[in-house]
Amino acid sequence: MIRVQGLGKRFGTVVAINDVTFDAADRRVTALLGPNGAGKSTTLRILAGVLSADEGAATVNGHDVRIEPDLVRANIGVMPHNSGIYPRLTARENIRYYGRLQGLHGEALERRIESLLEQLDMVPFADRRTKGFSQGQRVKVALARALVHNPAHVILDEPTNGLDVMATRALREIILRLREAGCCVLFSSHIMQEVANLCDDVVIIAGGTVRYSGTVDQLREAAGTQDLETAFVQIAGLEEGEQ
Amino acid sequence: MKPFLTVYLKECVDNFRDRRTIISSFSLALMGPLLFVGLMTFMLQKTLGERDDAIHFAVVGGGNAPTLMQRLAAANANAEPITLADDADPRTLVTSGNHDLVLLIPDDYATRQSRGERVTLTLVYDSSELGSASRRARILEGQIEAYSRIIGLLRLQLRGIDPGLVQPISVQRLDVASNAEKALMVLSMVPYFILLVAFMGGFYLAIDTTAGEREHGSLEPLLSQPISRAALVLGKIAATCTFAGASLLLLLAGFYVGLPLVPLERIGLSLGFTAGNCLLIFLVMLPMIWLAAALLTVVASMARTYKEAQTYLSFLVLVPTLPIMFTQLMSLEPTPWMMLLPSLSQSFLISDFMTDDAVAIRDVALSIGSTGLLAALLTRLAISIYQRERILG
Secondary structure (H helix, E strand, O other): OEEEEEEEEEEOOEEEEEEEEEEEOOOEEEEEEOOOOOOHHHHHHHHHOOOOOOEEEEEEOOEEOOOOHHHHHHHEEEEOOOOOOOOOOEHHHHHHHHHHHOOOOHHHHHHHHHHHHHHOOOHHHOOOEOOOOOHHHHHHHHHHHHHOOOOOEEEEEOOOOOOOHHHHHHHHHHHHHHHHOOOEEEEEEOOHHHHHHHOOEEEEEEOOEEEEEEEHHHHHHHHOOOOHHHHHHHHOOOOOOOO | OOHHHHHHHHHHHHHHOOHHHHHHHHHHHHHHHHHHHHHHHHHHHHHHHHHHOOEEEEEEOHHHOHHHHHHHHHOOEEEEEEOOOOOOOOHHHHHOOOOOEEEEOOOOHHHHHHOOOOOOOEEEEOOOOOOOHHHHHHHHHHHHHHHHHHHHHHHHHHOOOOHHHHOOOOOOOOOOOOHHHHHHHHHOOHHHHHHHHHHHOOHHHHHHHHHHHHHOOOHHHHHOOOOOHHHHHHHHHHHHHHHHHHHHHHHHHHHHHHHHHOOHHHHOOOOOOOHHHHHHHHHHHHHHHHHHHHHHHHHHHHOOOHHHHHHHHHHHOOOOHHHHHHHHHHOOOOOHHHHHOOOHHHHHHHHHHHOOOOOOHHHHHHHHHHHHHHHHHHHHHHHHHHHOHHHHO
């Protein structure tokens, strides 16, 4: 369970997020939906502990990210926006590196890597250096790397960016499987279709504040339209003249 | 496995697979000894060789001047007697390409000599030719002039005149910078080169592990891992140190093998480039390697991109040369306070080890202590840079 309460962050005089509050429950997929520059990445970075909030608090499984950062990091798997992998290491070595950083080693680590490689259909290219990998293959490596320590919480920042249809479908499968396994999945996106196909809950964030928080069906109701995109545009206040 | 060790091993393996890093880390260390040995051997052989080398030339009418020919032969100038047809142009001897330096002695040489008259000898050569003809012509002319002067002096003395009258001014050359000393100057560059390798050995590693990591987008997920920033930075600096250290070992091994091949003993110089002294040089360089790695890491971490880091670091590698150039220009002798200065203290110590001079333990301790302290401070600074949020760029 990820709980964000009254989170605020400024960069100089620019307010990135202000009073952001939402919950992401276990065994559910929660989408953090918002236009570019809405504050999605800033929120997720605070959860991952690479940024610290000016106000408010965020907890993962009851652990405060500021007070017990390493405990939180051991409990979450993070795949940042456009996260890079090491091109001179093989896919397996990339994953192994993060496994070791998470404190895994030896036989247990190798078994875990092997099962991830199978789950994510990576076996054919597991022992190739990742230089020259397709975007889909790269995202798989980054995802496997984020999941190597079998975290109960998974944070994905715009994971479908640059993926083709097949790779997006594969990623969707993986996310649903993580939910089956009881994970709390929190991912950010600015694409409505993804959210409709995948999410249980949705948090709409725009201009640094939360505009909506609830289930996908409730969102349709609240907006008074079956079309999620229209609902999103209305609630995010993106209609012309309002921005 | 400890996070530090994990990061360290990953950076070593990752960079060992990068051709650019390998070339930049080790090419200087490999080329250095070759360059030094080649340059010094060439210079020494030029100096020492000039006196000994025999010069060759062709002579027409050598039989007319047997004494002169004997003198030239004694001065290591070997004549090859040739003949010239009576009405032929002596130039053709050279323009035909058969000879490149011909001395013409006229038939009336002996009679004019005995009458006390002036005789004109001719040297035929082509100064536009690339070979050594011009140089040999100059040497030959000098030898003939020396002989001529002796005869002239004898003639004056026979007539009761002071020979000094005809030479009111004489010039004596005193070239302090002999080629041998130029070779020594090259040798004095060795400490500087050793310092440069300590910086260059870790050059690309320092960039790749910092600005490179950020540019590739792998820094943010890395910072989301449950390891301390200190372990992360220390692992990266340690990897940079390893490459610089390996590069330096390679360089010292090259000098150890190569320098004994330079004929330094012919200019009365003996070097102490023994295995033991090589090891001592490596030891006093260890804190310098650390300092270089930490400094490069700090600067590269502050650069926004790989290219920017490369630009900064290209200037930075020149920093260790500044104190050395300064002291060489001012011809300063080492004093205790200089032993507190990184790069300068190492260059003095290396010079002493190289020439097998006595080295004060105090100086070594000062050098290692001050350089190590600065390296530790810079490492601390690098860690604090990684503790800032701005490191994500």
